[in-house]
Amino acid sequence: MDKLGILRALEKKVLWLSSWMIHNANHLRDNTDGLKVGGHQASSASIAGIMTALYFDVLKSEDRVAVKPHGAPIFHAIQYLLGKQTREPMENFRGFKGVQSYPSRTKDHADVDFSTGSVGLGVAQTLFGSLVQDYVRAHGWGLERREGRMIAIVGDAELDEGNIFEALLEGWKQGLRNCWWIVDYNRQSLDAVVREGLWARYEQLFKNFGWDVVIVKYGSLQQAAFKEPGGDKLREWIDRCPNPLYSALVFAGGAAWRKRLNDELGDQGDVSRLIEKRSDAELVALMNNLGGHDLPALLDAFHSVKGDKPTCFICYTIKGFGLPFAGHKDNHSGLMTPAQMEVFRKANNVREGHEWDKFEGLPIDAATLEDFLAKAPRYQGGERQLKAARIPVPDELAVSIQPTMSTQTGFGAILNEVGRVDSEFARRLVTTSPDVTVSTNLGPWVNRRGLFARETVADTFKSESIPSTFNWEFSPRGQHIELGIAEANLFILLSALGLSHVINGERLLPVGTLYDPFIARGLDQLNYACYQDARFMVVATPSGITLAPEGGAHQSISEPLIGLAQDGLASFEPAFVDELAGIMGWSFAYMQKDGGEVSERNWLRDETGGSVYLRLSTRPIEQLKREMTAELRQQIVDGAYWLRKPGPNAQVIVAYTGAVAPEAIEAVGLMAEDRRDIGLLAVTSADRLNAGWTAAQRARERGLVHARSHIERLLADVPAHCGIVTVLDGHPATLAWLGAVNGHRTRALGVEHFGQTGSLADLYRHYGIDANSIVAAAQAIAPGRPIRHLKALP
């Protein structure tokens, strides 16, 4: 049997297994909750041919793939045939611990290169994955490995997602190579049939950005028919036929094709005979034979690409190809009925009870198929999920602390110090920013380490001897990747940099900066990066209403809650630069931990690691003169420490986070005259405190009776009647939960409404986070003698 025959048999099997997997989950498996299970038989069928050509022939071990999310069943079926997936999780598709609805690096225990799910993101991930591969190799790492192609299988409607075009532009700027986007051009989205002639817009667009475009429109049967007498007329008809009509005829079948073609091409000599001489079945085979379902056409297209130019393949397909609802515009969530499945089973020669057998019903013997699969180029290069050693991180990141300083300045100073020394740690650091490099204080680091580009570009201002604070020279050795203003790109680039250890086998320590409010602009991308366990540090600065004159459009309110709730991201908001230095040192080690399940004993993910979010400020505040002990550093990392420990008769404590430290300190100072036992709690990470508390409670409920979290220990001696005033420049709910730890009455101060321009004093007063408001809140929840200094509130 020749290769093509084997691939055709495997294509059939892949379609069968994917359809059966979905059928089994929806119709056969016990359904205990009455919820629809779902799965996309039609979208999967659409890529059966493309995926067969790729995984069984075209892909090499070093290639990396993002599969269209709802085509996951095809991916799982292929992995099963290749011996990388077992039957049980497939029987449990979309069930607990079963194979996932959308390919997942972390949840599928199979060989997933990039997770997908939120359409558009996996596509951009391949582009940035390729840029990162170039970065790694330009720095002289991993050169013993072959360069991989980064490949996305893209739904045509997926191309409506704007993030793809943001990525495309960035790819052009950075000289993208080795990237393939294979568009499943079935001309159907979830709801509808797509606009006519989209392919031509895409063709132009991709070419404009320096890509090659390969249109895989006609299958080999069609190509042969076009060469017959009258074939050119048939081809013209196909090219003229509107998308919805073609889809409808595909759905309607042979008789409908014949009628329509006769109506429009009858009595026209050669072309009429071309149609007449075919049976209905042959006519269907011919008209359905679009390039994206034709293995010879696909193999030819993929294998013809030489060189590393980015390439977009537009593969014409039919949604639901080979299934009863092929071409029907409502087929997105369509499932074959049990009766239809029965017909499909018989058509595939699958005996009852043998539905999961790998080679059941194929016209080729098992030994031949096994042998072919064992030789698939995809698995000829050893282990595909790579590992990289940890980079040693100094315990203490050096920084010289000025008497008055902001955390943002501190951040720049710390990186500047790191950049000064030629250590492995410094070499593996890579920074990036969407056009806010200078304004987030990365300038000194970039001056030392340079900008990255594959080709050297001199700084014209420097060569023209025009003085400038910043050296803007690009070279392959540079360690800062400058992005255009697109926060979505920042997070996908961080996602790609942060997976380098598993994708390229070379560890990077990525640090990305942006303004805090614009996290929301790339939030889905941030979530996506965390979901696939990429490891990075995102530094968001400035933040809150503290950037007062900038006004409400740039002031962030909800970001601390994002930091609290985002899985896979440890969030910190330090007030002082010595805290920041401790947190950053710890973070670079945390980013390198091994991953895996979060266990009850591992409350703070300290064994499994994750990414880190630092919310910083431009407000210069007076620094504390103190010794940074190991114990204090640990408390800072765990999320809080007593700046002033409350006495046994405390009536009130103030817990603050971040840039409002001076207000909290001032308020406590004012109150201390009358309330000697007052306490002041510095909260450096509401996120880690909260995670620890939740996990400790859960652990106790499961029998670990001695489990205590950091915040429980800190509050253990605070008397029951004591009130807590919490305050931060962000949404008050971030710290409001502190009262629930031990049942203390709590008043949570913060910002709930859009900010506005003003001076710091104006705004802190207006939003009620100044010292006066803190004192007033304390008076209200823990009445004592009125404080003399208290001013009337506005």
Ligand SMILES: Cc1ncc(C[n+]2csc(CCOP(=O)(O)OP(=O)(O)O)c2C)c(N)n1
């Ligand atoms: C960001 C996002 N929005 C919406 C969805 C829901 N969704 C899943 S598939 C789909 C349509 C995709 O159409 P297309 O890309 O053409 O793939 P096809 O189903 O035709 O294979 C939509 C809207 C999603 N997964 N992600």
Ligand SMILES: [Mg+2]
């Ligand atoms: Mg589509």
